[in-house]
Amino acid sequence: MGAAMNPPSMSEAKPAAGRRRGRIQLLLIVLGVVGPMVLATGMYKLQFWVPEGRSYHGELIGNGQTRADLGVAADEERWQMLVTAPGDCAADCQQLVYLARQIQIGLGRDAGRASHALAAAQPLGADYEARLARDYPQLQRYPLDTAGLRKTAGDASAPQLWIIDPHGNLVLRYGPDVNGKDLLNDLRHLLKLSNIG
Template sequence: MTGGVAAGDRERRIGLIQLVALILLFAAPIVASWVMYLTGWTPSGRSNHGTLVSPVVPLPKAPLTGWDGAAVDLADRDGNWLMLLVMQPPCDQGCRDRLGAMARVHRALARGRLHVDRAMVLLDPHPPADAEDIRARWPDMRFLRADEGWWTQWDPVLRGISGDGIAGRLYIVDPLGNLMMQYAPGQPAMEILEDLRHLLKVTQYH
């Protein structure tokens, strides 16, 4: 009887150890990335091009509204990273150039692109007149309007990070739903690509 109890305890301990090992296996890459970025240390000695959001800021809870009128929850990303672009209306040629640059960065990530989502918020409560054309050109991107949820929850959070100059900025959101890095308008796409490649590498999504 004692032997059976001991064997059962041993099996439970082994199961617990295996569970902890699995948790560490999946959590370690994220923890490692934060240690590297928040301390500024990396094995190669490289530094990031974007500006770190320190401390990181959780995404607001309010869902947003897509150009098609559907509710969009940016927290629903299956553990992916997110590139979030904020633009002033109208979505003119400069806006389209930024969307094209994001698409090129995304393609250049190769397999890593499967772990990076993209979204753009146009600071207008209504979709642009050419919304269908834009969505058709970039079908795998989420396009959002600045609805009440944006102005009451999202706008104050981003202004707390960037001040008044949020238009034109690109934000990086980690798989845990935290705003962790931002890029100024006009920052070279190659610098964004290098940072994303590094993030995917240290989180083993490459």
């Protein structure tokens, strides 16, 4: 009769169980590190479980477009509220310029981190020019290339207000009917989150 098989002793069974437990722990650690990255990539690529709510009020511009793409040649190293006037700077355009100035004042101690500007495609009327010189001494002024604005903004017939970061990237866009309180809240939130400008 052949030699009887000896069952594994208790001392041999313990290392095998320890190795199995170690492998399970390693697998859990790897899943804990890699799993969230795979889940986030899947959520982004397949657009599932993406929250519908948002905390900003303007139209988010997240495609890498810059102030130069708007048709504005400027070099500002602060956050900027830029009003673009593709046509005559009429009442709605003038309201946006006024609002940008009021928002900057409303920033309080952070007012120095932002500026307000007007980019106009056409010369302004003499009365409005005099008013800007008198009432808006810090307003930066730029010429506007409407061809660049049309490429960037699509329908570029109405004046718009843009929030631009210190690197010149377009962040948010607002139409002439923007609520000033919403705009102020958006800019305050951006300044709070930002380490630049």
